[in-house]
Amino acid sequence: MQEIEELNQAFYNAIEAGDLDRMSEIWIEDVPGRPALCVHPGWPMLSGRSEVLRSWALIMANTTYIQFVLTDVQTTVLGDVAVVTCAENILTAADSDEPGFAAGRVVASSTYVRTPGGWRLWLYHGSPVLQSDDDEEEDQEQ
């Protein structure tokens, strides 16, 4: 459990540091019928390790600054599969022509699989939270 939560944190550290090598280590190798899968917020599904890592290279190349604060982290282990769900509270540098910061919220579910070499990330699914704050507060009151 602790190993998986550390790996999940390492995933976000790799994005923050723009460390594509570390990101490559975290992602699983493709197996026929079980390619690596990744959904960035608002994107369609990317399938296969090379397509997934290319997308991370693109995102890292276009990100000046990004910081994640994770909340509601919940880890569930089911045999050789582990799922970590969390809310990503994101602070990014805005576009270079508009100085300042932008904030956003994403809900993520990440599925890790146990391999002979240790746990690896198989499926990352991040999605934008578009619901208003009012609605969220209502949810929390219930």
Added chain:
Amino acid sequence: MQEIEELNQAFYNAIEAGDLDRMSEIWIEDVPGRPALCVHPGWPMLSGRSEVLRSWALIMANTTYIQFVLTDVQTTVLGDVAVVTCAENILTAADSDEPGFAAGRVVASSTYVRTPGGWRLWLYHGSPVLQSDDDEEEDQEQ
């Protein structure tokens, strides 16, 4: 594998039919530390069977007509866990004050768990595809 794909289809049939009883049968019972989890497109994470089923009741009550055409359906079984990913091509009746239909695209990952009573849906994660069609076509050309 076939059993899981049929269950995944039954999930969408239940939404189309507004059949909350069938939807209840498809979802897993909560277990301490492993509550049912659901992310509707654009929503934050809902946790626990009662909150999840309440959200489906709300959606069904507010949906006049909805039809799903699933593409890119991919099923992966890992022990007692199965993940189905697909693109939902959705046709809905527009708001009652604006007659006509609206179309949308969602990417979904659904995690099913084997229980003594059979496979049940544990985690549904749907997210809006906001990327332009041009970008998607580029992806397909690669």
